[in-house]
Amino acid sequence: MCHIVALPYPGRGHINPMMNLCKLLVSRNPNVFITFVVTEEWLSFIGSGHGNHNNIRFETIPNVIPSELVRARDFLAFVESVSTKMEAPFEKVLDFLQVEAPVVSAIIVDTFLAWAVDVGNRRNIPVASFWSMSASLFSVFHHFELLVQNGHFPVELSERGEEVVDYIPGLASTKLADLPTIFYGSGRQTLQRALESVSKVSKAQCLLLSSVYELEAKVNDTLKAKFPFPVYPIGPTIPYFEIKRNLLTPTSLNIKNEPDNYFHWLDSQPDSSVLYVSLGSLWSVSSVQMDEIVAGVRNSGVRFFWVSRGDTSWFKDGCVDRGIVVPWCDQLKVLCHSSIGGFWTHCGLNSTLEAAYAGVPMLTFPIMMDQVPNSKLIVEDWKIGWRVKKPEIGSESLVTRDEITELVKRFMDLNNDERKAMSKRAREVQEICQEAVAENGSSITNFDAFLNDISLAHFN
Numbered sequence: 102m103c104h105i106v107a108l109p110y111p112g113r114g115h116i117n118p119m120m121n122l123c124k125l126l127v128s129r130n131p132n133v134f135i136t137f138v139v140t141e142e143w144l145s146f147i148g149s150g151h152g153n154h155n156n157i158r159f160e161t162i163p164n165v166i167p168s169e170l171v172r173a174r175d176f177l178a179f180v181e182s183v184s185t186k187m188e189a190p191f192e193k194v195l196d197f198l199q200v201e202a203p204v205v206s207a208i209i210v211d212t213f214l215a216w217a218v219d220v221g222n223r224r225n226i227p228v229a230s231f232w233s234m235s236a237s238l239f240s241v242f243h244h245f246e247l248l249v250q251n252g253h254f255p256v257e258l259s260e261r262g263e264e265v266v267d268y269i270p271g272l273a274s275t276k277l278a279d280l281p282t283i284f285y286g287s288g289r290q291t292l293q294r295a296l297e298s299v300s301k302v303s304k305a306q307c308l309l310l311s312s313v314y315e316l317e318a319k320v321n322d323t324l325k326a327k328f329p330f331p332v333y334p335i336g337p338t339i340p341y342f343e344i345k346r347n348l349l350t351p352t353s354l355n356i357k358n359e360p361d362n363y364f365h366w367l368d369s370q371p372d373s374s375v376l377y378v379s380l381g382s383l384w385s386v387s388s389v390q391m392d393e394i395v396a397g398v399r400n401s402g403v404r405f406f407w408v409s410r411g412d413t414s415w416f417k418d419g420c421v422d423r424g425i426v427v428p429w430c431d432q433l434k435v436l437c438h439s440s441i442g443g444f445w446t447h448c449g450l451n452s453t454l455e456a457a458y459a460g461v462p463m464l465t466f467p468i469m470m471d472q473v474p475n476s477k478l479i480v481e482d483w484k485i486g487w488r489v490k491k492p493e494i495g496s497e498s499l500v501t502r503d504e505i506t507e508l509v510k511r512f513m514d515l516n517n518d519e520r521k522a523m524s525k526r527a528r529e530v531q532e533i534c535q536e537a538v539a540e541n542g543s544s545i546t547n548f549d550a551f552l553n554d555i556s557l558a559h560f561n
């Protein structure tokens with residue numbers, strides 16, 4: 102029996118891919134047993150949804166960090182708590198597990214929980230660091246010194262945002278304004294913590310990337326060459342294994358017990374006619390900008406499926422005749438429905454990869470952090486999306502309702518030649534993702550190699 106302890110960073114965009122990776126591991130090998138460690142609050146959010154897997158069980162640590170419900174209000178305080186308060190209770194969980202059989206064979210930890218690498222090393226337990234963002238971004242952090250050496254850090258984006266960075270190993274040329282906001286804009290105070298986390302990876306025994314090898318081949322090769330230990334791209338770490346068989350039969354995606362059965366609504370819409378709108382699980386845009394987005398999409402006359410995260414104030418006049426507003430949904434299943442023709446996204450990596458896997462073109466509206474370079478990947482490198490919001494050079498600008506209306510109309514017009522080319526490319530990228538997770542595909546091969554490493558204690 103191979104007992105793995107999984108420790109995700111406490112946020113939806115990190116817990117989901119870690120859970121998906123764990124489900125895949127136990128499905129590849131029935132001798133794998135996983136203890137998934139989250140805060141008590143997070144267990145209350147996810148327990149019922151994920152708790153029915155025989156070989157995955159939960160352990161909790163107390164709520165020593167700010168609640169998920171308020172963490173976006175003071176992100177710096179949240180990052181500091183996560184960096185300093187979780188270690189001691191996590192050690193207690195390990196103490197408890199270590200007197201139990203089976204012994205812990207490995208820890209998989211989110212890269213941003215740098216301290217857990219030291220915990221594993223002190224106890225002689227191999228640590229696999231899991232990076233839930235793009236491989237390209239990992240390379241940028243890992244080679245941060247090059248930005249400094251080339252005079253690109255620190256800089257004012259308003260003066261130099263158009264300058265090109267072409268020296269990060271494996272990374273396609275990119276403008277400074279397309280680098281993560283943590284370097285030059287919002288979240289800057291947490292940069293030091295992020296850099297420490299990435300540099301701590303060299304003390305782990307393996308690196309798991311949520312990247313699809315073929316979609317970031319150069320940068321994945323660079324990282325493999327860089328580290329003395331295995332680097333495994335295993336993406337997309339999305340729940341494709343839960344829908345794979347149903348992909349081509351939309352009505353069978355129906356969830357019988359879903360209280361608001363939005364799949365019925367989707368079933369009744371024409372193919373590729375619906376714009377799916379979701380801005381992820383945490384961040385929000387300003388309310389002035391939100392007014393413009395809602396008005397712009399509505400005025401376009403395009404059908405829409407809107408995830409409100411419970412805030413329906415923008416739709417209180419009830420005027421949603423061509424659309425549906427839900428508090429939350431089964432996102433990948435929705436994206437795979439044949440009526441979905443586009444995704445207005447904030448470019449979180451999970452959403453990005455879910456759209457890529459589903460072959461759905463994107464309208465990109467990054468809010469912060471890695472979402473900015475993800476937007477560049479989507480639009481310029483993979484060519485499966487258009488930008489709504491240009492990278493910020495200087496002060497934050499508003500995208501108006503009229504601009505949005507015009508863009509959404511063109512984007513959802515299936516007869517538009519530019520749109521046709523983008524849809525074709527989206528299908529090619531979809532094929533790349535689906536091949537990566539097919540038997541003998543790059544990600545599945547990497548999963549198996551990782552499992553083999555753990556069971557043979559091959560790390561080092």
Ligand SMILES: O=c1ccn([C@@H]2O[C@H](COP(=O)(O)OP(=O)(O)O[C@H]3O[C@H](CO)[C@@H](O)[C@H](O)[C@H]3O)[C@@H](O)[C@H]2O)c(=O)[nH]1
Nearest residue numbers: 114115117233234381382408429430432449450451452472
């Ligand atoms: O109605 C919904 C909306 C979202 N989701 C899921 O929520 C997750 C959202 O993840 P992501 O798209 O990555 O966005 P964030 O929650 O914002 O993710 C954080 O974590 C990501 C991975 O590190 C980063 O790329 C983002 O910038 C960061 O904000 C995905 O699994 C979605 O499938 C649902 O299940 N239902």
